Amino acid sequence: MSRNSSGKKILKKTKRSSSGARTSKPAIFLLGFLLIVAGIFGVFYNPSNSIEETLPWELSEAGILSFSEREEPVFTIQETEDLYSPENPDSLKLVSFESGGGEVQALLRIPANASSSSPGVILLPGAGVSKEGEQGLAVELSKLGYATLALDQRNQGAINIEKDLELFRAGLEPVEYLMVYDVLKATDVLSAQPEINPEKLAVLGESNGGRFAIIACALDPSLKGVIGISTSGYGTEEIDPASVADAEAYKFYLSIDPDTYLSVLPPSKLVMIHSLNDTVISHELALRTFALAEEPKAMYNTTEETHGYTGSMRPYLEKELALLLK
Template identity: 50%
Template sequence: MKKNKKMKGSTVQTAKKETQLRSIAIGIGVVLIITGIIGILHNMRSSEDWSVSNEGKLSYELPEKADYSITNTNTIQNNNTLRSITFKSKDTSIQGLIRLPSSTEKVPGIVVLPGAGVTKEDQQGLAADLADMGYATITVDQRNLGGINPEADLELFEQGKEPVEHNMVYDALMAAEVLRDQKEVDSERIAMLGISNGGRFAIIAAALDPEIKGVIGISTSGYQTSSIDKNMVDEKAYRFYRSIDPETYIASISPRKVIMFHATNDSIIPYDLVEETFELASEPKAMYTVNGTTHGYSSSTKEELEKELALIFR
């Protein structure tokens, strides 16, 4: 009888141990499931760092630090230091050229976004003028060299995918992060400057990043999408077209300054379109009219540009 009691006790202990093991296993399983769910949610947040509001306003979450490498450094040209860089932006790598003026102190920085078909090297005349004024610049080769395809982007947006034009705005924001990270640059004094298509991205990027001190748009305008009757078009199409129009954002840049330069007989963008865009900007703002048909930066406006940049960075 004692032996049977002993065996019975042993069986009970074994059952208890098995129950405990099952409980532990279940607990581990629950923890793993929860961890997996958290990981999935985290990845979803990481991949969905952009959104467009019902009113058509784009928003982005930027990484804390730019991921870039210097591919060629300390080339001296006209007493300026040139630094070739490559930085990661979304699904691609962007090539940029940093120009630094000779200075013993940190200088303000300007992100320069060329127009369609214009390379970072083509835009170095403007960058050199800005260096003469005492400003560092980062000029980028934009995706598709600044070319856009709104119809293809609309298809992506309707599929819930990120449009290329949105990525181009993100590229501008990342370029600002790269410029801020240069030891020669005052990270708290960064402005945006864009020409033609680049001006559109510059205006949107300046509106999205409150740390940007101001924006200069040269030979650029909005698309007048505010005239679209949202009740007459597809809701997603309305949101997309509004999201790529600088006129959707330009008023929100205030109290930072908006500066625009445009030729009276611009060969690409009619002057009256620029007037409509400028009208939507809130104060402080300034518009400079250039005589002729020039589309792009004209060195004849260097004095006015220098004056306005001084006001932006004061």
């Protein structure tokens, strides 16, 4: 991670007093001692140094994020009424967990026949969609036998790249980094549930949620794979680094582009499901990301003029989740 730190050196010269007399030697020695102490204090308590020491993430030269070792998850959980599929015998729970200095809300849906060996899927909605809005897909997955943890992403999945770049330049944590970390903490929370087999976990994201899903899966080897629905990378890798005037901005853009992480994703599998007539993210962009990915990978296409999950995607979802979490 490239971070700016600043420090100032203060040089003082011995001056004659207004009467022309020199400052006494004891005073000079005392002043020198105080300057030394002040210098040591500045080294240890420089605010920029403190920021660097406390940041929980680093960035490689290739633009790939890494985070400090995560502590045990801290969360609360309580049963809640299932307003989204009341006829379903599922168990629905409201979860609140600590992540990156904040609280993340999620809905945990557990199939009625779940046991300690049930597989689990972390669900990341698209921008502007809440955990409640993702319950339609969660119910579909429950019918297939998968427990789900659907997150309320920060800003409901919306991003402000320029604001995050400002934070990055200041040596502070961009919100998008926090959003990736939230997914990693959600993995820990889901793993801790007694009904869930921690060795059978995957992450699924729609649209912008798919981008965070790919990055998180690349950073956490406990995840068996990632399914991206109606998503793609940004194509930052197509920019020639030699032609970039702002190296800091380029490195930041690399770090938030899921395409950057495709080389470190294996052995976890990438699955992409995309409509040929997607109304938000073109099929061509999805194909570019898929072409960059290494094996194991799979891609499926539908034809609706829409964006996000549709019923026609269900057979592909069922097939690939069975392969990922068998």
